[in-house]
Amino acid sequence: MEARAEARFIRVSAQKARLVIDLIRGRKAGDAITILRTTNKRIAPTVEKVLRSAIANAENRNTDLDVDTLFVTEAYVNEGPRQKRVRPAPMGRAYRYQRRTSHIVVKVGEKNAEAALSQK
Template sequence: MAAKSVGRYIRVAPRKARLVIDLIRGKYVQDALDILQHSPKTIAKTIEALVRSGVANAEHNEGVSDVDALYIKEAYVDQGPTMKRFTPRAMGRATKILKRTSHITIILDEKL
């Protein structure tokens, strides 16, 4: 009975999001939420919302009654599309700026 929540096109580089995702992978939901609330990273708020969404999906769609038994079975970050921008530089040149996006997936399951 796995519940899934996906955040797509999130405006943060996947490399930065993976730092926070690695902290919560395999943890119970309540422990993960505590870690995310005290994390100084900006993406932690978005990941916290995804975990809460996964808990709501587990309760509503999967019929999970004991939320305390839920843990983060899988959590991964994939790269989304990259926006390409240019900024002016010295002597009439331009430099490319890559604005990366992420697709974050969190899968919750019950630990028996």
């Protein structure tokens, strides 16, 4: 059983969000929330919100699910569209810059016995 949650068009570069996502991939859901609470990055509360949403989605799909057995099975960040902007520069020129966005996806599920044995 697997549930997923996605946050789209988040105003942070995918490179910066991946630093936080890499911390929680493959961890227990409870441990991942603890890690995100103590991580000193601006995107960490948003990733925590997505993770909590994925856990809630898992509970809604399966009522007899034990939340303590959930793991972060997949977590990844894709680039979203870029907003192209112009900044005034000296001597009447203009500098272009891009405001990057990203799409954050977190999937949670239960680790079955076969997968746990194959990883050892």
